[in-house]
Amino acid sequence: MAALDRSLVADLPIFSGLAPADLDDLLRDAQSIRYPKGVPVFTQDEEAHSFFVLLHGNLRVLKVTPDGQQVVVRFVSAGEVFGVAAAIGRTAYPATASAVVDSIALVWPSAIWPRLVARHPSLAVNILQTVGNRLQDAHTRVVELATEEVERRVAHALLRLAKQSGRKVEAGIQIDFPISRQDVAEMTGTTLHTVSRILSAWEDRGLVEGGRQRIVIRDPHKLFLIAEGPPPKD
Amino acid sequence: MAALDRSLVADLPIFSGLAPADLDDLLRDAQSIRYPKGVPVFTQDEEAHSFFVLLHGNLRVLKVTPDGQQVVVRFVSAGEVFGVAAAIGRTAYPATASAVVDSIALVWPSAIWPRLVARHPSLAVNILQTVGNRLQDAHTRVVELATEEVERRVAHALLRLAKQSGRKVEAGIQIDFPISRQDVAEMTGTTLHTVSRILSAWEDRGLVEGGRQRIVIRDPHKLFLIAEGPPPKD
DNA sequence: CCCGTATATTGATCCCGCTCAAACCCACGG
């Protein structure tokens, strides 16, 4: 297999604190794999054979309930680790990750994780950070789902997407991968119908601009006000 | 300060893989503090000065929204670590933890965390496990809040409480700390009124037995069926 | 270029669970 250059990963926060020699050492065990749009990288309940760093593209991570309903856990952007089930002591993946656009990831076999942390302890510390941040995010979502009405949850979801994967365009900030109304619904615990109605209303007010699998935020500030402000009707 | 005996913590999973000498080393930096019923151990947004292991009692961890609504994040039982904000790179606690009964915890200053992991790398691995499990739990709650109706969510919450903190009594399994309808409502994103109605209905059917800040599960299996089964109305 | 399919919009209706309101009950302190 072709040798991977450490410049690929040198700047990623997960590898911060590692010497160039350490990076070379890590990369010896990695291979780079391409996942065309739509293809699953791993699937829920499958044995957690590998863990990954996304080099290019975007993934959608989703959980499916026994009765077939889907919940979007998160979107993965370039530079992030994902599929770290092995590191947190799971033998199976808790969700499915699929490419939403053609993507490329570095792949390590889960089996070498113990050896890796033993040799590079700061890896465990960095991953702990990452998992900790995700725990925070998850708790934030729990609070939102438990206390906020749908419109505010959708506003929060869009703002988070914009921050994480927003690209500046003439008209505002665009989510830079294809995302459907259904996706937004599955992120916020509602239906595509309700999301569509909300976006239409916002479009009338000039807050966003819609399209097929495309969302542009024209007025982030007004959206923020909806996310944080109004409902307290006192 | 009195020396703490390592038998206090030797069996806890967070300290698995540590030699007795390591435990003694850890305990040198710890002190044991008593928190009477109702007293907060730490509060949301406060600087994360310490991290903890609960030796005795139970805590309720809650997040408060800007508009004053409360969400119960979890209950802490004896033997668990909590307040590990420092380990995941936070400088402030993301929630408030209060004693629901008189409790005792081991307390370490957050400042020594870096030194501790450097000296005992398996600590980071163990904490990573713990945080990973919590991430799983949080995602489970997200899925429940996003897809299940209230009755199922309450059933799931009670079953989880029973598994985590259930005590066998003649009549069934009792949650072994005082828990109000309001608490259950704040765990499941509903109102105490709805919880009260649901519990009353279940009591009529002989599934549970209620009381002031007291819940006994008489028929876990039937409760499980409610949690998993019915709503798919196909 | 046209068709087929996936995505999106919009209307009409229904119902779960929230809100508002009023008792009630028990534990506890004075």
Place this chain on the structure above:
DNA sequence: CCGTGGGTTTGAGCGGGATCAATATACGGG
């Protein structure tokens, strides 16, 4: 022993958002 207050129960009514249904629109493939 009675009064007080926190926890609980129960009723009545409404509304946010789901469901059901139909149409519109855009993209990809042959």
